[in-house]
Amino acid sequence: MRNLTMLMDYYELTMSNGYFEKGFKDKMVVFDMFYRKNPDNGGFVVSAGLEQLIEYIENMHFSKEDIEFLRGKGEFSEGFLQYLADFKFTGNIDALPEGTICYPNTPIVTVTAPVIEAQLIETMLLLTMNFQSLIATKASRICRTAAESGAVVMEFGARRAHGGDAAILGARAAYIGGAAATATVMADERFGVPAIGTMAHSWIQFFDNEYEAFKAYAEVYPDNCTLLIDTYDILNSGLVNAIRVAKEVLEPAGKRLKGVRIDSGDLAYFSKKIRKTLDAHDMKDCKIVVSNSVDEFLMQSLKKQNASIDSYGVGERMITSKSDPVFGGVYKLAAVQNDAGEFVPKIKISENVEKITNPGRKKLWRIYSRETGYALADLITMYDEEVNGDEPFAYVDPVKPWKKMKFENVDVKELQVPIFRDGKLVYDKPELDAIKAYVTEQLDHQIWEEEQRFTNPHIHYVDLSKKLYQIKEEMLAQGQGENH
Amino acid sequence: MRNLTMLMDYYELTMSNGYFEKGFKDKMVVFDMFYRKNPDNGGFVVSAGLEQLIEYIENMHFSKEDIEFLRGKGEFSEGFLQYLADFKFTGNIDALPEGTICYPNTPIVTVTAPVIEAQLIETMLLLTMNFQSLIATKASRICRTAAESGAVVMEFGARRAHGGDAAILGARAAYIGGAAATATVMADERFGVPAIGTMAHSWIQFFDNEYEAFKAYAEVYPDNCTLLIDTYDILNSGLVNAIRVAKEVLEPAGKRLKGVRIDSGDLAYFSKKIRKTLDAHDMKDCKIVVSNSVDEFLMQSLKKQNASIDSYGVGERMITSKSDPVFGGVYKLAAVQNDAGEFVPKIKISENVEKITNPGRKKLWRIYSRETGYALADLITMYDEEVNGDEPFAYVDPVKPWKKMKFENVDVKELQVPIFRDGKLVYDKPELDAIKAYVTEQLDHQIWEEEQRFTNPHIHYVDLSKKLYQIKEEMLAQGQGENH
Numbered sequence: 001m002r003n004l005t006m007l008m009d010y011y012e013l014t015m016s017n018g019y020f021e022k023g024f025k026d027k028m029v030v031f032d033m034f035y036r037k038n039p040d041n042g043g044f045v046v047s048a049g050l051e052q053l054i055e056y057i058e059n060m061h062f063s064k065e066d067i068e069f070l071r072g073k074g075e076f077s078e079g080f081l082q083y084l085a086d087f088k089f090t091g092n093i094d095a096l097p098e099g100t101i102c103y104p105n106t107p108i109v110t111v112t113a114p115v116i117e118a119q120l121i122e123t124m125l126l127l128t129m130n131f132q133s134l135i136a137t138k139a140s141r142i143c144r145t146a147a148e149s150g151a152v153v154m155e156f157g158a159r160r161a162h163g164g165d166a167a168i169l170g171a172r173a174a175y176i177g178g179a180a181a182t183a184t185v186m187a188d189e190r191f192g193v194p195a196i197g198t199m200a201h202s203w204i205q206f207f208d209n210e211y212e213a214f215k216a217y218a219e220v221y222p223d224n225c226t227l228l229i230d231t232y233d234i235l236n237s238g239l240v241n242a243i244r245v246a247k248e249v250l251e252p253a254g255k256r257l258k259g260v261r262i263d264s265g266d267l268a269y270f271s272k273k274i275r276k277t278l279d280a281h282d283m284k285d286c287k288i289v290v291s292n293s294v295d296e297f298l299m300q301s302l303k304k305q306n307a308s309i310d311s312y313g314v315g316e317r318m319i320t321s322k323s324d325p326v327f328g329g330v331y332k333l334a335a336v337q338n339d340a341g342e343f344v345p346k347i348k349i350s351e352n353v354e355k356i357t358n359p360g361r362k363k364l365w366r367i368y369s370r371e372t373g374y375a376l377a378d379l380i381t382m383y384d385e386e387v388n389g390d391e392p393f394a395y396v397d398p399v400k401p402w403k404k405m406k407f408e409n410v411d412v413k414e415l416q417v418p419i420f421r422d423g424k425l426v427y428d429k430p431e432l433d434a435i436k437a438y439v440t441e442q443l444d445h446q447i448w449e450e451e452q453r454f455t456n457p458h459i460h461y462v463d464l465s466k467k468l469y470q471i472k473e474e475m476l477a478q479g480q481g482e483n484h
Numbered sequence: 485m486r487n488l489t490m491l492m493d494y495y496e497l498t499m500s501n502g503y504f505e506k507g508f509k510d511k512m513v514v515f516d517m518f519y520r521k522n523p524d525n526g527g528f529v530v531s532a533g534l535e536q537l538i539e540y541i542e543n544m545h546f547s548k549e550d551i552e553f554l555r556g557k558g559e560f561s562e563g564f565l566q567y568l569a570d571f572k573f574t575g576n577i578d579a580l581p582e583g584t585i586c587y588p589n590t591p592i593v594t595v596t597a598p599v600i601e602a603q604l605i606e607t608m609l610l611l612t613m614n615f616q617s618l619i620a621t622k623a624s625r626i627c628r629t630a631a632e633s634g635a636v637v638m639e640f641g642a643r644r645a646h647g648g649d650a651a652i653l654g655a656r657a658a659y660i661g662g663a664a665a666t667a668t669v670m671a672d673e674r675f676g677v678p679a680i681g682t683m684a685h686s687w688i689q690f691f692d693n694e695y696e697a698f699k700a701y702a703e704v705y706p707d708n709c710t711l712l713i714d715t716y717d718i719l720n721s722g723l724v725n726a727i728r729v730a731k732e733v734l735e736p737a738g739k740r741l742k743g744v745r746i747d748s749g750d751l752a753y754f755s756k757k758i759r760k761t762l763d764a765h766d767m768k769d770c771k772i773v774v775s776n777s778v779d780e781f782l783m784q785s786l787k788k789q790n791a792s793i794d795s796y797g798v799g800e801r802m803i804t805s806k807s808d809p810v811f812g813g814v815y816k817l818a819a820v821q822n823d824a825g826e827f828v829p830k831i832k833i834s835e836n837v838e839k840i841t842n843p844g845r846k847k848l849w850r851i852y853s854r855e856t857g858y859a860l861a862d863l864i865t866m867y868d869e870e871v872n873g874d875e876p877f878a879y880v881d882p883v884k885p886w887k888k889m890k891f892e893n894v895d896v897k898e899l900q901v902p903i904f905r906d907g908k909l910v911y912d913k914p915e916l917d918a919i920k921a922y923v924t925e926q927l928d929h930q931i932w933e934e935e936q937r938f939t940n941p942h943i944h945y946v947d948l949s950k951k952l953y954q955i956k957e958e959m960l961a962q963g964q965g966e967n968h
Binding site for chain 2: 002004006007008009010011012013014015017018019021022024027029031065066069073075115119122123124126127128130131134156158159160161162163164165166167168169170183184185186188189195196197198199200201202203205206216217219220221224230231232233234264265266270316317320321322325326327328329331332333336346347348349350351352355479
């Protein structure tokens with residue numbers, strides 16, 4: 001397995017060496033990973049990447065070459081380098097199961113570990129969760145839009161992905177978010193995301209003419225023949241030759257032309273023209289596949305124009321989340337254990353109000369309507385608080401803190417589950433198809449439609465327990481650090 | 485070395501199996517990799533990624549497990565699977581040296597190889613070149629803007645990068661484009677991009693108060709102490725404590741505070757305030773480092789406001805090229821060898837005019853003014869044409885094809901260099917610092933400033949030889965494939 005241990009920010013090493021030198025290496029801390037803003041101004045995020053985070057943590061170790069390299073920097077003590085040589089993650093990690101729908105400012109991953117260990121995993125934790133959550137979220141937007149007009153989505157983005165990991169893990173995340181298949185072979189081999197594909201324009205250009213190219217392909221793949229018909233002229237050449245091959249090569253052998261694909265031109269206009277022509281040739285079962293810079297917004301427009309599309313190949317706009325390519329997950333210190341064993345809450349105040357953190361060791365709950373099963377709100381409490389749904393639970397809506405609010409007669413679920421305990425994996429990683437099904441289950445039956453629309457979605461309530469709210473208010477009032 | 489052979493689009497395998505079954509496996513073809521549009525509507529691209537493309541080609545092989553996996557798909561012949569098991573790239577590759585400034589529709593990489601080999605490398609060739617060229621280009625925009633006000637740029641983006649490769653190779657590409665350093669340790673270990681870093685907010689929060697945190701850091705790193713001053717309150721707490729540590733801890737030991745960093749707040753306002761205060765405390769040598777969603781546009785605004793910034797940490801907006809995160813390099817068949825050994829030009833026509841390709845086996849030249857050394861134009865000729873700069877060379881400006889144009893009394897350079905010959909690497913890979921210097925040399929002395937501005941840059945001339953232009957015109961007039 002590839003060792004990505006050194007994929008960290010240099011400041012994690014300078015800080016860790018500092019903690020080590022100052023005698024703090026065994027000090028337990030709590031870090032939360034959360035994000036502040038839904039991509040594309042949407043209503044939610046599909047969390048993804050946990051499986052790769054687990055792999056990273058389990059495999060984390062510094063090689064001799066790594067230590068030698070770090071020694072060469074001349075900034076780290078020999079004691080610390082020895083500590084790194086023996087490094088192993090020994091802490092606890094709790095996280096949302098992969099595929100959980102989640103919201104701004106709620107802890108997605110929480111790390112409770114000795115400070116150096118918690119600090120050294122920051123970059124990979126963020127990188128892994130940020131990227132796959134970004135793509136799973138984008139894919140859910142795109143694939144659910146396609147589904148509204150009965151179309152499926154195939155992930156075609158590898159060539160425009162930001163590197164190899166982005167191609168492979170992006171295909172995985174897109175599948176979690178709803179894509180039916182991928183073009184990327186390695187995503188199939190490694191994760192079982194079904195890989196599909198037929199031909200590029202080069203196949204057609206290679207032959208003396210388009211008909212010969214189509215005929216050759218149909219002869220090699222009579223059972224799985226989708227032809228790309230826009231190399232020269234869609235209606236006057238590509239479609240004519242595709243139908244001719246269907247009639248002359250496939251149908252005499254008892255086979256059918258499975259589909260035609262266009263990768264350029266006016267997708268609405270051409271898809272309707274193609275559908276009409278195919279139907280007139282007794283080829284109602286021949287699917288129309290389109291690609292070319294498609295995303296959820298173009299799909300909505302195509303639906304409005306009654307485009308006739310069975311399947312989308314979505315590339316660059318999904319694999320890069322082009323309309324909003326940065327997922328800003330952060331990793332913030334929430335508590336430090338004192339000598340009495342208590343976790344003392346820590347806060348970051350910042351000049352930008354939206355960057356103020358929720359302090360302390362916490363729990364995240366989801367509150368469901370008992371009648372409908374839909375999620376009413378998320379609730380963050382301190383770690384020692386319990387919520388059961390039967391008894392009234394007073395909370396604070398941080399947007400309207402003056403209102404007296406309580407939950408009562410609701411179903412309640414704690415969202416984070418234990419992943420690591422004392423460095424040991426205690427979590428049974430679900431299959432990829434189970435993760436994908438979990439996303440669908442939530443979006444179909446638990447998450448309001450009003451949170452899923454693209455324009456001004458309902459903002460999911462993220463409430464705080466009175467206890468957490470009071471701790472936060474007090475820390476803000478004290479100004480934590482002012483004049484220290 | 486990680487084997488990324490299976491990181492390909494499935495259609496490359498279906499096509500290759502088709503070529504194999506139809507007896508075309510030894511047919512030589514020419515593919516060009518080029519792009520159509522400069523990112524951010526800029527005037528040029530910094531090509532990057534060649535070193536990783538070379539590594540991929542050299543390492544390309546299918547493992548037993550790969551073959552087994554492919555056999556399981558049930559679509560490929562045993563003969564083809566055996567071919568794959570023995571696969572080795574045996575063709576020629578020519579490419580622009582890494583760091584070459586380049587332009588739309590000019591061949592960046594050209595592959596001349598048996599059709600299956602040329603087809604199977606498509607995805608990785610595009611993915612590698614697309615991503616690094618995107619980031620190197622973005623970095624050159626950002627770093628040259630920073631330099632206009634005397635500031636340097638450090639690449640801070642790993643946590644927001646699209647996966648591990650994006651973090652590491654993105655740091656490499658950013659360095660090529662002009663970044664002075666990176667936060668990503670692995671980019672230093674692997675490529676020698678200097679890794680730097682000091683502390684996160686967590687360091688400050690960890691301690692009982694900000695002063696203690698700064699003091700501890702200064703004690704461990706007296707020679708390299710940059711303090712992050714925005715955890716609680718920049719002016720009333722962070723800056724006050726930083727100065728106190730400089731005066732109480734560092735200066736008595738003969739050391740200086742190297743810098744202060746802010747990661748939030750109004751960067752213009754605070755940087756000026758901080759500068760004034762530092763100067764008043766006899767700390768003119770203390771640098772001001774800023775971060776927080778900076779890019780070239782914000783830097784221009786900060787310069788206009790006379791912000792006082794010595795160094796930028798640039799994260800998400802560079803590592804994802806946020807304002808334009810897709811680099812649309814494509815890989816198109818340009819020629820197929822006939823039985824007489826001639827390369828017969830091939831063209832893709834398409835419904836979208838901008839997707840029409842330049843047919844044939846070609847050469848790319850850059851034409852320089854003999855007086856100034858600046859690049860006047862690029863010129864694409866057929867492979868058998870020579871241009872020497874002394875004799876008049878008639879060409880066609882494809883935007884104004886009616887004009888009679890010729891180059892005379894110019895310096896001329898063929899831009900592509902041989903990388904592989906018959907599968908053997910014949911290229912001496914330059915050091916990373918040489919690539920970086922080559923970018924600077926071109927942008928300082930060969931590329932017009934008018935091509936480097938951000939708004940409506942001069943569009944670099946990309947001219948065609950009369951011969952190439954005539955071949956293309958004839959193929960378009962024939963309609964290549966219409967009614968075939």
